[in-house]
């Protein structure tokens with residue numbers, strides 16, 4: 496297979512684009528897709544300070560790498576969940592990337608350790624408060640990323656969600672007709688109320704396979720092993736189904752997710768209605784001031800429950 | 808050829824020569840969910856693999872990276 500552009504030997508075939516690329520043309524393709532996403536969804540500009548949420552996995556490290564190479568000001572935050580060897584290894588990958596490629600671009604890494612604030616790692620914490628690990632984890636990550644973005648005055652927060660993540664999530668929400676969540680599935684969420692950072696997903700035009708290839712080709716050392724809690728997750732099942740379809744009919748995932756985005760954009764001027772909706776229901780948490788629909792936000796409730804569980 | 812697989816990490820021996828595409832099919836692996844690495848290089852589906860080659864088949868799918876919110880629990884979802 497030869498590169499569609501320059502005809503030398505290709506390193507990857509992209510059936511959904513009816514193309515194959517050599518390393519340098521593939522890097523060009525990836526950067527181009529991100530630049531298109533940033534522009535068409537009005538994510539950020541060259542003067543904005545971006546906070547990238549990194550996990551040590553391929554997507555978030557690739558995102559950090561791409562943004563820096565495209566000339567954006569991007570720092571990162573890593574949340575240490577305290578899940579044994581998995582957390583140790585993923586932290587090591589993040590630190591390694593932060594010390595070499597990122598530092599040479601003048602970027603810095605922020606670290607947050609769950610144990611420091613909650614008194615326990617995520618698994619113990621979840622047990623303590625009788626909640627599933629992944630939902631405890633989700634609450635903490637969302638909270639901490641938003642907190643750091645606001646406190647350190649970043650203009651926007653970027654996550655490594657890719658086309659597969661978004662298509663799988665959309666499939667899950669559609670299968671269960673969770674229509675109320677569909678509004679928040681766009682790649683760019685405005686800073687609707689004070690205390691909420693703007694959130695963007697610059698990788699939504701790239702598949703998981705393309706991002707893994709980008710990491711391998713550019714020698715980005717990432718953690719290949721999964722978080723042990725992810726085993727058998729619904730997300731994995733949806734992705735598997737979608738990838739079977741994709742292999743049979745290339746383009747299925749992008750038709751599904753991008754088609755959805757197009758429909759949504761025709762339906763309503765999403766940004767403004769979302770801001771109005773959020774303003775109507777959100778107000779500052781009485782304990783920490785982050786926006787919430789309840790009196791006390793779910794993070795503060797969780798911390799309070801953890802404290803009573805420990806002391807009783 | 809020696810083929811290294813992940814989740815769980817293991818090595819299997821497969822008889823060459825064989826195209827990448829055939830190797831994946833034989834192991835019942837979907838193209839869209841894997842990368843095939845020969846030595847240090849990424850190879851395409853039509854590449855011919857031989858007995859002397861060191862191959863890694865790397866899964867690319869993650870089930871809930873630390874940044875991917877659980878798909879079906881999105882209340883307070885920002």
Ligand code: SF4
Pocket residue numbers: 617628629630632633722723724725870871872873874875876877
């Ligand atoms: S699989 Fe669950 S526990 Fe592990 S990082 Fe993802 S959400 Fe957190």
Ligand SMILES: [Zn+2]
Pocket residue numbers: 498499500501502503516517518519520521
């Ligand atoms: Zn080329």
Ligand SMILES: [Zn+2]
Pocket residue numbers: 780781782783784785791792793794795796
């Ligand atoms: Zn709070």
